Amino acid sequence: MMTLSHGAAGLLPDRHPQGDLFICDIFDAIPKGDLATMEHPVFSLSTRPDTRILRYAHNDVEIEVTPSVKGLATIHDKDILIFCISQLMAAVNAGRTVSRTVRLKAHDLLVATNRETSGDAYRRLRDAFERLAGTRITTNLTTGPKEDPVEVTRGFGLIESWEILRRARGGRMISVAVTLSEWLYRAILSKSVLTLSRDYFRLRKPLERRVYELARKHCGRQESWRISVDTLLKKSGSASPRRVFRKMLRDMIAADTLPDYAMSEEEGDLIRFTRRDAVIEPETLGQAADLPLLDAGTLAAARTILPGADVYALEAEWRGYWLRTGRPRLADPARAFLGFVTRRAAG
Numbered sequence: 001m002m003t004l005s006h007g008a009a010g011l012l013p014d015r016h017p018q019g020d021l022f023i024c025d026i027f028d029a030i031p032k033g034d035l036a037t038m039e040h041p042v043f044s045l046s047t048r049p050d051t052r053i054l055r056y057a058h059n060d061v062e063i064e065v066t067p068s069v070k071g072l073a074t075i076h077d078k079d080i081l082i083f084c085i086s087q088l089m090a091a092v093n094a095g096r097t098v099s100r101t102v103r104l105k106a107h108d109l110l111v112a113t114n115r116e117t118s119g120d121a122y123r124r125l126r127d128a129f130e131r132l133a134g135t136r137i138t139t140n141l142t143t144g145p146k147e148d149p150v151e152v153t154r155g156f157g158l159i160e161s162w163e164i165l166r167r168a169r170g171g172r173m174i175s176v177a178v179t180l181s182e183w184l185y186r187a188i189l190s191k192s193v194l195t196l197s198r199d200y201f202r203l204r205k206p207l208e209r210r211v212y213e214l215a216r217k218h219c220g221r222q223e224s225w226r227i228s229v230d231t232l233l234k235k236s237g238s239a240s241p242r243r244v245f246r247k248m249l250r251d252m253i254a255a256d257t258l259p260d261y262a263m264s265e266e267e268g269d270l271i272r273f274t275r276r277d278a279v280i281e282p283e284t285l286g287q288a289a290d291l292p293l294l295d296a297g298t299l300a301a302a303r304t305i306l307p308g309a310d311v312y313a314l315e316a317e318w319r320g321y322w323l324r325t326g327r328p329r330l331a332d333p334a335r336a337f338l339g340f341v342t343r344r345a346a347g
Helices: 023-028 035-039 078-093 106-112 119-134 182-189 198-202 206-219 229-236 242-255 296-305 311-324 333-346
Strands: 032-034 054-058 061-066 101-105 136-139 159-167 173-180 193-195 224-228 261-266 270-275
Touching (some): 032 035, 032 078, 035 182, 035 206, 078 173, 119 159, 119 173, 206 242, 224 229, 229 242, 296 333
């Protein structure tokens, strides 16, 4: 995704220029989040060890999250799951065989999630693996195809296990194998995932990440989405008092750092999220006459240029760029789009 210009000072620096991301085809695996944990609070927003038992009930969904002695898995630990989901979805889209066990290079994970690659970063990565494996979930929330639902009523970890396959001479992990939970793996196979902005990994605060997830999940193709402060507090999983939570939201509105969405406060104690490029689809724009349209053959050609990439996300990004650059007249939209994809592939 393109680098943010709005509120950029509030974002973490881009520690790894995009050119570096082409190593090991990391860039092909566009960030993806699973719908279940985007919709419901599963991860702690605390920056300190959190040993609370979290209980959440909303409509017909019930979730209980129990920590290990290492504490609950955090929203920053979720970066590991996003990386694994992204790698598996890229493989699925490319027609490759996948399994619950993902073999990855620790360095690639750190780079793709905009983390430092210092020795301390590898230590923190190991701590995150342990929290993900140790945090246990009991829920009636189903994943997988609707015609074959599975209701989970037993405890399970977000990852089933992890193993260091190879270490450097100094003891630093190089290669790791992560086995995802069956619950999460079913979500991947059923493609119950959404594309995330790469700038998600540049958000500094846990609440910013959580609020972005909720906006991404609920806004969809709508121009905007509104939610009450009370419901947002509940769905965020924040442990802050309501008064403090509202202040945090107002700070987020002022900072304006969320990728893809602008936040605003409305009467009735409501928060509105508005898509920055709110008009990407013809029905949303109301101006289909000059919107660049691409056929299935063009999208297929894009997949050939960038194997495993989410071509629909690329199409949306390209249209957003077209809008921001003044809607120039395109003699050949397909050729322009494929040129955009080719430049992306070349770095």
